[in-house]
Amino acid sequence: MEKVLMKGNEAIAEAAIRAGCRHYFGYPITPQTEVAAYMAKRMPKIDGVFLQAESEIAAINMVYGVSATGKRVMTSSSSPGIALKTEGISYLAGADLPALIVNVQRGGPGLGGIQPSQADYFLATRGPGHGDFHVLVLAPSSVQEMADLTVRGFELAEKYRMPAMLLADGTMGQMMEPVVLPEEQKPAAKAPGWAVTGTECKRPHNIANSLYLSPAELERLNVERFERYAEVEKNEVMWEEFMMDDAEVCVVSCGITARVSRNAIIEARAMGIKAGMIRPITLWPFPKKPLLAAADKVNAFLTVELSMGQMHEDVELAIRCKKPVYMCNRVGGMIPSPDEVLNSIKKAAEEGGKAQ
Amino acid sequence: MDFKRLTLFAGHYGSGKTNIALNYAVWLREKGLSVTMADLDIVNPYFRTKDSEEALNKLGIELICSPFANSNxxxxxxxxxxxxxxDDHSQYGVLDIGGDDRGALALGRYAPEILSEGNYEMLFVINxxxxxxxxxxxxxxxxxEIEAAGGVSFTAIVNNTNLGLATTAQDVLDSVSYARGVSEASGLPIKMTSVKQELMPELQEKIDDLFPLRLQELYYQIKTEK
Known part of the structure; x- marks a missing residue:
């Protein structure tokens, strides 16, 4: 396969088109604007729909409408814009509608800044909106994964009839790397059985709805939805292990910080410190099992993240606080240097070893 | 290779303008000229010339860029x-124009002065x-689209076909007929083919007017295991 050079944001857009997505609704915001710009260029040439909505809220409701007809549909934004979309994401979840929502995160809270962040981890993994629900959360760590996980996001969203969120950080959106683009798929010819496409008087009505007047019915639907989520947790966890075979310190990190960590781990190994990494690729479902298994082997964990310690909590939960969990973090758009991560690995190796 | 007082690098988003502009400014400086590098990019939020400011200043090259570059x-x-x-015709300038027509829009403000002085090259970077x-x-x-937005016509082409640090000599060789095609269709000469300096020995005999690029290794580039 031939490689092309792409920005992460462009790779998302092109991969979505190749996955058969012909409907995109968005609104510009740094650092994800290239997704919209790319769609604006490409969609008109392939009979697709690019629409710059009047707001993020309008865009997510357009997504709801197209999804209800059973077609692949996507929106993208960055942190403050995603916050606006949360109402619509909850409605999608409540109506069991699939969709891909891309969040190329920037610093917050509030308007924050335009530099990279991972501080929407809680927002994404705890169900971004009101009510009991989850979205699938995929965290790419290369431009190649920006493309591949876009396709995967559509597939999983449709398989489980739930929204999926591609949760990238600003660096992932802006950096350029060679990428092999996914195979071209045609949009599905036939709508799924639940789609609202007109009955032709041949079947009962399908309705895309999240309002239930009977408390008992609403309870049943919530419980059934969580049975489906249990299936997702059983089948769809994705992670990558790096140098974990004999590791004494287990770094846990995703996105840009996983790349910095990887380089720091190589440095640590050269100094004789046995470090390794478990890189979650799905943040929900979170790779609890491999982390819990690692807790019996390593002396300490170290999360490396662009937040005040959000993934940190999931690691402590996953390993049931069996081992100390250290943290190396920067926020506001700052990124830890390989040396900062290396120093944290050294500290975790020294102190974590003594805690035994 | 000859040069003019002002050298403008424009092209498609991500074609590699910033890297070439930086290297070209250094090349001019090494001739003992007084060189200023100007970042006219109004599109890109990250990975800008600002990242190289210290290195440029050490070489005696002044960098002009938005006071808000790399800020929030x-x-x-x-x-x-x-x-x-x-306006100051005594100094040499290298101008890094933002990508595509949107980026070139900023050039329009300076186009009348640049055209009336007439001592410039407008280089179309292709990848x-x-x-x-x-x-x-x-x-x-x-x-x-860029010419219409920027108000300055191109004078030559720079073939900068690359896949970042992963570029091979074969990638560059495979692009030669494409670059010639662009040259013939546009009527513009190919001023140079820019390649990362590691590829120079392999390509020296095969391509005319090679221009070596020193590429910055960024902190997030995946290293191989030791």
Whole structure:
């Protein structure tokens, strides 16, 4: 396969088109604007729909409408814009509608800044909106994964009839790397059985709805939805292990910080410190099992993240606080240097070893 | 290779303008000239010339860029010092124009002065590895959009076909006929083929007017295991 050079944001857009997505609704915001710009260029040439909505809220409701007809549909934004979309994401979840929502995160809270962040981890993994629900959360760590996980996001969203969120950080959106683009798929010819496409008087009505007047019915639907989520947790966890075979310190990190960590781990190994990494690729479902298994082997964990310690909590939960969990973090758009991560690995190796 | 007082690098988003502009400024400086580098990019929020400011200053090259570059303020502001560069005919200038027609829009403000002085080169940077400029036709339409937005016509082409640090000599060789195609269709000469310096020995005999690029290794680039 031939490689092309792409920005992460462009790779998302092109991969979505190749996955058969012909409907995109968005609104510009740094650092994800290239997704919209790319769609604006490409969609008109392939009979697709690019629409710059009047707001993020309008865009997510357009997504709801197209999804209800059973077609692949996507929106993208960055942190403050995603916050606006949360109402619509909850409605999608409540109506069991699939969709891909891309969040190329920037610093917050509030308007924050335009530099990279991972501080929407809680927002994404705890169900971004009101009510009991989850979205699938995929965290790419290369431009190649920006493309591949876009396709995967559509597939999983449709398989489980739930929204999926591609949760990238600003660096992932802006950096350029060679990428092999996914195979071209045609949009599905036939709508799924639940789609609202007109009955032709041949079947009962399908309705895309999240309002239930009977408390008992609403309870049943919530419980059934969580049975489906249990299936997702059983089948769809994705992670990558790096140098974990004999590791004494287990770094846990995703996105840009996983790349910095990887380089720091190589440095640590050269100094004789046995470090390794478990890189979650799905943040929900979170790779609890491999982390819990690692807790019996390593002396300490170290999360490396662009937040005040959000993934940190999931690691402590996953390993049931069996081992100390250290943290190396920067926020506001700052990124830890390989040396900062290396120093944290050294500290975790020294102190974590003594805690035994 | 000859040069003019002002050298403008423009092209499709991601074609590699910033890297070439930085290297070209250093090349001029090494001739003992007084060189100023101007960042006119109003599109890109990350990975800007600002990242190289310290290195440029060490070489005696002044960098003019938006006071908000690499900050959290998302404002397409142009620094006032660019007027001085355009008006002061005693210094050499390398101008890094933002990608596509949107980026070139900022050039329009300075176009009348640049054209009336007439001592400039406007270089069209092309990269066949970019998905929206893989054919001669697509590349030419980007070229015309930039010229219309920036108000300055191109004078030559720079073939900068690359896949970042992963570029091989074969990638560059494979792009030669594409670059010739763009040259013939546009009537513009190929001023140079820019390649990362590690590829120079392999390509020296095979391609004319090679220009070596020193590429910065960024902190997030995946290293191989030791």
């Amino acid at each position: 303020l998302d404002v397409p502001a142009m620094p006032k010092e660019i007027y001085a560069l355009v 066949r590895s970019r998905p929206l400029t893989r054919t001669v036709d697509d590349t030419l339409s980007v070229m015309r």
